[in-house]
Amino acid sequence: MYFRKNIQEVIDIVKYKPEYSKNIVHWHTIDASPAKTAELPASIDIRLRVALQKRGIHQLYTHQRSAYEITRDAKNFVAVTPTASGKTLCYNLPVLQTIVENPQARALYLFPTKALAQDQKSELNEIIEEMGVTINSYTYDGDTPANIRQKVRKAGHIVITNPDMLHSAVLPHHTKWVSLFENLKYIVIDELHTYRGVFGSHVANVIRRLKRICEFYGSSPVFMCTSATIANPKELAEELTSTKMELIDNNGAPTGKKHFVFYNPPIVNKPLNIRRSATLEVRKLASEFLTNKIQTIVFARSRVRVEIILTYLQELVKHKLGPKAIRGYRGGYLPKQRREIEHGLRNGDIYGVISTNALELGVDIGQLQVCIMTGYPGTIASAWQQAGRAGRRQGEAVIFMVASSNPLDQYMIQNPDYFFSRNPETARINSNNLVILIDHIKCAAYELPFKAGDTFGELELEDILEFLTEERILHQNGDKWYWMNDSFPAHNISLRSASQENVVIIDQTDIASVKVIGEMDRFSALTLLHEEAIYLHQGVQYQVEKLDWEEKKAFVREVDVDYFTDANLAVQLKVLEVDKERSKGSIEIGYGDVSVQAMATIFKKIKFETHENIGSGPIHLPEEELHTSSAWISLNKNELEGISEKSIEEGLIGVANVLKHVAPLLTMCDPSDLHVVPQVKAAHNELPTIFLYDRYPGGVGLSEKVYEVMEKLLAESEEIIKKCACESGCPSCIGTDVLHEQAKVDALTLVSKLKQGVTLKN
Template sequence: MEFKQTLSTLLKTLQSDSQFSNQIVHWQTIPSREAVFSEIPLDLDSRLKEALNRRGINQLYSHQNEAYEFAKKGQHFVAVTPTASGKTLCYNLPVLQKILEDENSRALYLFPTKALAQDQKSEMNELISEMGVNINSYTYDGDTSPAIRQKVRKAGHIVITNPDMLHSAILPHHTKWVSLFENLKYIVIDELHIYRGIFGSHVSNVIRRLKRICRFYGSNPQFICTSATIANPKELAETLTGTNMRLINKSGAPVSKKHFIFYNPPIVNKPLNIRRSATLEVRRLAGHFLKNKIQTIVFARSRVRVEIILTYLHELVRNELVKKSIRGYRGGYLPKQRREIEQGLRNGEILGVVSTNALELGVDIGSLQVCIMTGYPGTIASAWQQAGRAGRRNGEAVILMVASSSPLDQYIIQNPQYFFEQNPETAIINPDNLVVLVDHLKCAAFELPFKQGDTFDGVELEDILQFLAEERVLHFNDDTYHWMNDSFPAHNISLRSASQENVIIIDQSDRGNVKVIGEMDRFSAMTLLHDEAIYLHQGVQFQVEKLDWEEKKAFVREVDVDYFTDANLAVQLKVLEEDMLKEKNGSQIGFGDVTVQAMATIFKKIKFDTHENIGSGPIYLPEEELHTTSSWVSLGEEIVSKYTEKRMEEALVGAAHVLQHVSPLKVMCDPSDLHVISQVKAIHNNKPTIFMYDRYPGGVGLSKRLYENMHEVIEESISLLTNCPCHTGCPSCIGAEAFSESVKQDTYHLLQHLKDEVYVINQ
């Protein structure tokens, strides 16, 4: 048998390989840490104590004990501790104790993904079977069969679900769930940091509806939240649930030794500072670990990237490993396939997995030893979550962050202290976004009528209810607003995307066996499922033969080609209203309502391996319009006069490119939630302007936070630009590939002017 290296010997081999070691920018070893224990509480039910003992738990970690004490006193709390620190017991102990004390007690668990819900159900059921008592714990999601659904409603002590199911299947049918709502003692919200931006704003309103229904049935449940590390967990938990929270943020769990390696691919084009593709480097690095049978997870930012890396890895190890031992995992896969992959990771049949952030959360996926990130995940919290996937059971773990040429990746990789020492980002939600609020008021009115003078968890409603009555959505009669439509509204409201409907992907390779293989939101579909796009699914390439935009269906056929596709969006922006404006010397910073028109224009065909452009074509799709909020910064005449029009245009594009990559760092959002564009002459004030807007109807507060911190954002952008080693501008800083030589310098001076002007304006 061929000798396979262990993780530590393989690391030494790689360190001695100059091809690897020359690209290491930073290597941080996080030492192991001993646990801090507390005694198991004396009042804990003996059956529960014995079950814990049988599982080898004779003491609690200090944070688990603190959680139990808060729960016992009836206090809402949020626990913020690292991955694999035993957060599950923070809520399972108080919930099981309450049910053992009173068998009518009920608990509702909310997890952001089905994978996590399934994993937690297994954990809970193991503990219940150890106790030998009759406590019913069920998952209730889209995969639950109709036969079991009735049993869950009537007899489920613990109902495990996700916000989407709560929103569309439980709350609208609350009359079928009377035993749950009458006896609901605990609402558990896991992975709290996921509920930010658009998704969090929706979920906060779902919680408002849930609390309203609980009050109707006479219950007043206690909230228990758990989260990965973010800067404002208490604030986020309080905004999300509308309740005052206690904070637990000191972990008593032990920490295994971790090697965190920042890896920057070699430069292949020195003048433009273009580096070798992160995807190709990840393929090579993952290959080293997989060939040595070291269980590895690779994270990629997009569905397309997942499928490309999966294709590469299958090719790389085809002579040494069976194809099924390396799998892809992402949203859009069907449930049976996802369960099978999770099981394969736990029992070791699957050696490698390439995933989007779908596996970033706390799913127990076995003894992974290596985590490789294809680029920076977008937030410090996400990066630590992904890193936490490795070393959960084994002593030592390796985390490799492989940078792309993007400015954000290069900023993080060149500034490791920012990553390791910086406070994590602030998570922002805006439950009172009018578009979101009105959507959920419709749902709430369907569930229970509103009386005149009612509030929605403290929000005054009279104007909105009157408007909905005038629009004949509600009927006002005898001081009460009633729902007056045949259909119920929750079906048409998606919690996770700006669009209301997903596009269904239909595989028609075999005309006799046409089947649905996945789905995608509308905004993504514009650039990923247009006619002739190459769509990748489980490492298999499909060509989109027809995108039926009206019917929301994409018809695909399996093909074997050596390229993938990438598409461009053209954007126009107009200011509708200035809500806040500060001005001095002709320069402005502002915030207000804008309208954005986006249109997919052309797509490019990009060759595998070399990543060269081998062709392009037009996209024929209608324009999408978006009303949202934006912050902006405009330059006064004195500064404008220092540049020719051409140089001003290039410097504005360069500055917008840098800001696009720094802004999401400040507001903890996905880069796709926030867009930055420049205009040489903004329509509303005729000044050179850079706009930063929320890519969601009505906005969710991201651009408002940028308006408040504009000086800081520009300062970080200057830092990114000055730390880039290129001379005249490159894709890693200003995004320039064919600009004039002075553009980097012009961009730097422009950002300096902006910083000075914003400082003066704010004084």
């Protein structure tokens, strides 16, 4: 007979059963806190007041009341409060009140994902229905049927969309949206912290285009932004919108009791300090909760990892919970599949979901009680967002962070005070990145001609407009510049990936029913969609039979194998121009433009369960070239007297491995946004050098931040290598590319010399 346990019983199993308890490094309990409230404003319409009361809202949290008052004064705000603190009402309340007062008023809501947009629409429509008034709220995205689009454009009081759709389907066709732009009172930007790096830099330019069109139609909307906790919300909001902001951070929402557990898998090879795979430990923990029917979300850092964990768990619990009770969720799934999964979580049909950070955002996915992170997500802000997926309705929740062997995970797991006491990171964008900027100026010129004296945000444009005229992209007539090309610029510009084009994945298992099952950006496709790669989708294995690089199509067929694949990328890098340089004694730190050539070389077949290498093969794909910005640090030869070239090389590889994991911590970026390349003899100065470069044409400011914080970066790296318990190097410090037994000593020698030089210099 199967009995369901409550969450406290399962927490106790994990806390006291030796196979789990011996791996718990730190158990941090955050007590519940009461709400801080304020009265509903007197100006709120009675119908809206009644609708709120029907939903159990008789008072506002303090931050919600502040947001209402600020917008009534026609000021812009950015609200920064934890997950599940009722940020949605910060913007819904002023928007609904304004539309009730003036039925011509319009609002535009921007969400970073379709899932979030769909979720917010449901909540908004419930309030509108309870008000009993005619307010049309519509989502406008790639899934909106053609026959409804005209209605949205003409009659939508609240249009809910995403930046990609605004960029490619709304702004270029603004003449079809006259009633929206003439009456636009509010622009809502939700999940502001996601607009960082490449994506944020693009979106800042989309907002510049949006403001330009609003001005053309005579509207001056108020911006309402909401964000998870980051160190610089006001600065980011102002940079993203080119608008002055008021900061709201007086959170009044209550919180439920949360247990935050730092969990370090056991060591399986003491000399090499290699730990049991985090993936296998996550499987064990998740199955403990899932087999007791406790709703659980597991986060993994990559699409491949999501599918591996999903495969393990589905096999483990299908006899107890049924085959559909555990699902995967990530980018690349088709919309209908994603909606179905969200619905299943809300109504309780689905007990477990394995996700990339796609579900990190505020989608209401019901009363999840457990969150398990496979490794540290890369930023403190992301970790808190993922933790916030559990216990959203004031219930008790438990969050596990299961460390992998990588240096950043080990640093975090062994320094819980750093995690709990440190302010979250600074989000950085570079809206004036020339590659991104020129793309959006082309789009803006297509939308409306530029005239002499026009600015784009704060930027003066004359030089760029003259350049585009010389390139025969714009045509100058008097003091105006017009778009003169037949092509439609927005279609060729992706806001989300460093690559301009995605590779479409086509399933040809059934020749009679060939279908598209997903897509992937070009740079990722080099290592994940090469021929013979195993591509995992919803727990199903597919082998890539053919990758048509020219046509951007990958043809896959369903297979049943006991391994997955992993590919190597060979990188060559050379400095094109030095923009900043500082040196002291024997250390040189630089920042400037570089050219990077990347080529996928070989792939390995890795067996499920044991994760051993069972074979390999070559990859035949063309080289991809990237012009970007990079920071670097070099050490002069006189510091290395008596150290062999082999030791210098091993030391550089070791230090580079640590830097690769620590740098994203200080720059608040995804580890894949910033790449690290060691060179024993760099071409530009012939010195041993480590480069850290932005993986995007022109760079988005990440490596510039690295240049600024190089001292801190090296100090943290030295600390990780020193504290590591291994004898001669391991995956938790200098990596496993390093083989000889002096490697750890070499890396420590090198990092201390680099650090000493930087300290002297400053």
